[in-house]
Amino acid sequence: MAHPESPVLPQAAGPLADALAQLHKAAATLEISDGLHQLLASPRRELAVSIPLRRDDGTLALYSGFRVQHNFTRGPAKGGLRYAPSVDLDEVRALAMWMTWKCALVDVPYGGAKGGVAIDPREHSKSELERVTRRYTTEILPIIGPEVDIPAPDVGTDEQTMAWIMDTYSVARGYTVTGVVTGKPLSLGGSQGRAQATSRGVAHIALMAMASRGIDPNHATAAVQGFGKVGHGAARFLAEAGVRVRAVSDVDGAVYAHDGLDIARLAEHVDRTGSVAGFDSAEAIDPGSVLTLDVDVVVPAAVEGVLTEDNASKVQARIVVEGANGPTTEAADAILKDRDILVVPDILANAGGVVVSYFEWVQANQAYQWTEREVNDRLEERMAKAWHDVVAHSGAHGMTYRESATVLAVERVVEAHRLRGLYP
Numbered sequence: 001m002a003h004p005e006s007p008v009l010p011q012a013a014g015p016l017a018d019a020l021a022q023l024h025k026a027a028a029t030l031e032i033s034d035g036l037h038q039l040l041a042s043p044r045r046e047l048a049v050s051i052p053l054r055r056d057d058g059t060l061a062l063y064s065g066f067r068v069q070h071n072f073t074r075g076p077a078k079g080g081l082r083y084a085p086s087v088d089l090d091e092v093r094a095l096a097m098w099m100t101w102k103c104a105l106v107d108v109p110y111g112g113a114k115g116g117v118a119i120d121p122r123e124h125s126k127s128e129l130e131r132v133t134r135r136y137t138t139e140i141l142p143i144i145g146p147e148v149d150i151p152a153p154d155v156g157t158d159e160q161t162m163a164w165i166m167d168t169y170s171v172a173r174g175y176t177v178t179g180v181v182t183g184k185p186l187s188l189g190g191s192q193g194r195a196q197a198t199s200r201g202v203a204h205i206a207l208m209a210m211a212s213r214g215i216d217p218n219h220a221t222a223a224v225q226g227f228g229k230v231g232h233g234a235a236r237f238l239a240e241a242g243v244r245v246r247a248v249s250d251v252d253g254a255v256y257a258h259d260g261l262d263i264a265r266l267a268e269h270v271d272r273t274g275s276v277a278g279f280d281s282a283e284a285i286d287p288g289s290v291l292t293l294d295v296d297v298v299v300p301a302a303v304e305g306v307l308t309e310d311n312a313s314k315v316q317a318r319i320v321v322e323g324a325n326g327p328t329t330e331a332a333d334a335i336l337k338d339r340d341i342l343v344v345p346d347i348l349a350n351a352g353g354v355v356v357s358y359f360e361w362v363q364a365n366q367a368y369q370w371t372e373r374e375v376n377d378r379l380e381e382r383m384a385k386a387w388h389d390v391v392a393h394s395g396a397h398g399m400t401y402r403e404s405a406t407v408l409a410v411e412r413v414v415e416a417h418r419l420r421g422l423y424p
Contacts, residue, residue, distance in 0.1 A: 015094035015304045015326045026410040045069040049139035067140045070096035070112040073416045077113035080154025087116035101409035102347040106386045108358040121156045137168040146179030153183040179364035182357035191360035193375035199233025201352020204383045206321045218242035221295040226302030230323045239263045253277030254287040300327035307332040322346040345402035355382045
């Protein structure tokens, strides 16, 4: 069958271009038709909204919000909501596509979605963020729901944000709908283990990747870019496994300790000051150097597009575990492959969050709560199964882990589409 020589949307740039390029390779490998390729490359539904905010001082501000639903073939759309100044429609499109593949790879019955508001939450009060969240929810309310599209926390949002969304949606419906979001507070139907699920999954995958390269965690070193919801927990779990986490960075700075940071004390410092900068038990370093330090494992757990053509040749780690979505550009991927650096892709490495979001959704549907041990055991089982699937496929077909993960995920979506057919 004929295949296009470039991604279906060649004008795309940034994360969307990388996402489309990954799909293009998988489509060629699977020999899917041009029409189906184009269908998979295009969101099923997307909504852009304006969000007016009356600020605490009485002035009016206006923000842009988005919700993109990439695919529904395997089930309701699922994906986070991020608040960041850089949010735009193409970024959300890319993240929604990656969510489709992530859900398929770990075999949860969801399609992919993503949402975002172009706002800096650090510059707004809690009451302002509540008003933004409730207005955004009201604007997207017609296209979300527990059987349609289920938001979750992402960069700049948290369980409180999810509580506001759930309440706004429930008030509009006239009854409480706990399953409309995941990542909620426990007292509102959240799941045990959800808050640390992505981090725990990253650590599970990192430890399996180390074992595959013959690296003993008790003699291993790591660096983590980002110390938010994902990076903080990943650093803690790796340290608990015996890994010396030498460096951590956030948007305000980076710290380094050759013999390993005291992650618990660093977390206390961040709770007090809001940043890793100024931690007195470590040396301040250039945040840009964290990805290229002399360590065994690097975990980019902040934002997309941080490993690029410019710095990939300087990476000294033997393993890169993608805690963030899309942290490695296509050009960087090629460089790391040529240098025999193992890259564990985001749709595998950071899938723990959506796995436990699925568990939370199941518990909401059952009006029943599992224990934290049950959640963590089932999470580890799902992550290990996905890891072994990718490793086996990579070995059998001579592909990188990203290529194998994407092919496996796309193949599962294609098979579901084939079985459902096209209506009308």
